[in-house]
Amino acid sequence: MGMIKLLKPYRKMILWLIGFTLIGNAANLVIPKIISHGIDAYSAGNYVLNTILIQFLIAVGVIFLFSVLQTVVQTYASEKVGFDLRKQLSDKISKQSYAFVLKANPSKLLTNLTSDMDAVKMFVSNGVSSIVSSLFMIVGTSVFLLVINWKLALLVLLLIPSVGFSFYFILKKLRVQFVRSREVVDWLNKVINESILGAAIIRVINSQQTEYQKFLKASGEARDVGISIVTLFATLIPLITFFANLATLTILVLGGHLVISGNLSLGDFAAFNSYVTLLVFPIIVIGFISNMMAQASASYERIELVLNAEETADTGTIEKVLDGDIELKDVSVFYDDKPALKEVSFRVKAGSRTAVIGPTAAGKTQLLYLLTGLIKPNNGQILFDGTDVNDYNKETFQNQIGFVFQDSVMFNMTLRENIAFSETVTDESLSKAIETAELKDFIDTLPARLDTMVSERGTSLSGGQKQRIMLARALALNPKILLLDDFTARVDSQTEQRILNNVQQNYPDLTLISVTQKISPVRDFDQIILLMEGEVVASGRHETLRATSPEYVQIYESQKSTSHYEVSHDVEAG
Template sequence: MAEQHGRRGTTIAGFRVLGVAIRREPWIFTLSTLGSVLFGALTVADAWVLGWATDHVVLPAFDDGEIGASMLVAVVALFLGVALLRAVGIVARRLGAGVMQYRMQAHTRRAVTRQYLRLPMAWHQRHPTGQLLSNANSDVEAAWAPIAPLPMAVGTLAMMVIAVAQMLLADLVLAVVGLLVFPAVVLANLAYQRLASPLMTRAQQLRAELSEIAHESFDGAMVVKTLGREAEETRRFETVAHELRDVNTRAGRIRAAFDPTLAALPNLGVLVVLALGVARVLDGAADAGDVVTIAYLLTIVSFPIRSIGWLLGEFPRSVVGYERADAVLRATGEMQYGERSLPAVGVGARLELRGVGFAYDPDQPLLRQVDFTVEPGRTVALVGATASGKSTLTMLVSRLVDPDRGEILLDGTDLRDLAPGELARTLALVPQSAFLFDDTVRGNITLGAEIPDDEVWAALRAAQAEGFVAALPQGLDTRLGERGASLSGGQRQRISLARALVRQPRLLILDDATSAVDPEVEARILEALRSGATSGSLLVVAYRKGTIALADEVVHLDGGRVVDRGTHEELLVRDPAYAALVNAYETEHEPVQEGA
């Protein structure tokens, strides 16, 4: 990325980023710029008032020994009028810049978030969570940081033009001498961009890495604590944090040299102008008022130079942040949808897989020519050894990812032909790892939908969760803590199951979703599902004999292929590998007793 900056120039890239903001918010930019131009023009008017007062009030007072009251009132009125109008310009400039900056940040964050939702799971699996958080947060803030000084810089350009014109009209020689500071400013800025851009690029990368490490540590807090890895995690975080500190320190040192240089160059110009101006006044080649005006204008010109420096100083970090966020917005691979719809109510859906193949790594196919059908209202158990592709199949059926080959049909319609939202309205997936929000029981089940409490309780009853929820201090209004920390693993799974059941899906997929409950409770849950808790079809990833025996049909998956289908009893007789698998699981795993 640094090489790319070197090719096209950070300054040019920075102005392109600002062009995006100006095109999106033209009216706010215009308002703030007009305020800044008003401020700049009135600031230059101060110099004219000062020069006029020097020639018409101050010097005559020295000659006459007194100041006329009318002239004094005129000078005070001029200064007050200029000050009031300048204050109006400051308010308009700052208000417009702030509104424009925060609106662009909000717009970009929403765009990045919408893109996250559009992109398939395969894309998310290639990008760490910490990086995604950084793209939506620090990268967005960095991208639009130059908006704050932008109106000021644009407005002060007008100030500079007016000031330079007035300087040239006052005294051409002094003006030319004073304006020699501009080439020096350009050279200083070029040096700053060259030194700062690589550091800003690295700093943004390190912020993403730091966020990723922090997210992993917090997410895996239980593993870290129970295995005593606190010191190692601290060192891992510390290494990146120290590198980020060092990079920011180096960038800060460069900025610390750049800002004073910008401030000093106009002051040097003022000293030169005053020295030359005194000589020209003594020679009769210039008026004292003109020298005062030009010297004051040079101090005014220093402010536009500094404001432009503030703008340019933000460009390296802004360009890096924008390109990192824009990389998300330009990412391809979002899922395509059709326009087909499915029945909203009725009997269970018919699921059919035809020649489905999928691979995370093209050289290592995970699923090969998978074919099976779940008839409406039937329960099918999916059984297979670890890494045989069962959970991947549930992701394919839920269309979290699309198959590389083959078709998955729901009621005869390819999932890729369904309109957006149709599959979510028809199908519900309950994964093994139950995720709960830091919300109430009701909030975790309804997820904001308008669902009556009697339906919530019915879903809890079917999930065998009614008893422990009723025993909670506030019942449905009890907050569960982050990730449901106040509940046992089995209780979290049952809340997750109730969340799916309350939506009355026509196809319910359980990906080992009752692994943390004891076999007796699991049997009651499955029996409730079969006996009317849901009228939909049921696809269950299962290991326990009791669970498998409740299925109408069993699909044995091995090596990414369906090797046998039939009832549990039929497969025990004719499929030795299946019998060995389920018997081994039954003998080697003691029942899991969940907390109350």
């Protein structure tokens, strides 16, 4: 049913394909009769070569012409279906939330867009015409066999139900294996992706053998499932061959007897034998196509799961310019019933600078994901300028939020394209963002400057350079709110301080929220929020927290003892 639903919008194209296929097959069915008439005419002594030859050439010409047309249409149809389906899938994924992508598993989505899509395209390209052709040929040859000699035909045709039962039994098991094979491919893609992306760290910690064993396990599972599929499928061909040989034996024994006794002409015997051959071939084709059909059906079911997934409803309609006021009211986020954030509440004034500090796994990054709308809270409310975040139009809202991720995301494009990632970025805002992120001197040293190509995943750039490019990308949009996720972790203290000063000077009305583990760069911020184990432990200015929060003092003192900057600053202050 799923595949029929897929092909429904392309019914006109499919009808043309079926029409060309049937005309070519009809001509194919005529050839044995032409040969039969030729043999009988020759035996009777009234053989006319030119007539037989012309009839034969016309039939062959029709087969050639409509086979070409069939190939053109089926190729176009498969590419059209593949293009449209890939577009639908891509659009669906792009409209879904970040949480959906994580839950659906990026490796599985990649398989949906590649291997699953190829299986569906292959079925449209070869499966549809082959099924129609095979069924038509089976019915057509059966009719001609019955016309020539119905008694002999019945003996041959009785073998078809046996073949059909064998198909049903084997295909039922094949389908289960094909579903399992796609799951294994998802797993294998994930292992390969992690091994390639983590190649550097794998070699540094000398864990190649561990990763190799993970790959072998996934690859071995894929091999075992593949062997199970091939083993099941391999039993089809011997079965068909057995029944075909049985039919041939029946024809030779009984058909030969009928020719000798004069109840069947030599031409009809030759035609009968040719039709049996034509009958066997489509049965073999159905065997191959059944494999393709089972695979395509399993693949399309997986694609349908994504296409039919409930979309994240964007019910917001407000499209106003943000001032930058932010308030969280008892916000909680859970992952598998484990709290990442627990009843978090705080306020951020427009144009202010707020730092969120805390140890690893405190829930700092999840907090930023909430503020960008990438994930939704399980409980609580998030307000921007006093309005619930869900009431804003998603596109308008996110265009006003700049987010610098902790992990740098670089694309294999020019520096200009990596920074001016949106079409709304002007040359003026681009230049301002580059200066603010302290990138101008670095770009000026490059031969092609902003037109320099960035290598895949930015491997030719240092960690600090990538982080500053990420910051420039966020600032180029002239956001009202800027969220920084430990973005200066790979930048030295002096550059970090200059960047923060640049942001304050060049974007004075910007609301800044910076997640960091270092207190020194943010000690003069308007508000510092201490987050530990998903809870707000304390909040206030640096001096207030030093006087009221033992947890803050402990973190501050531990950093102070290892920071020359902090020591020198305290001496100057004293």
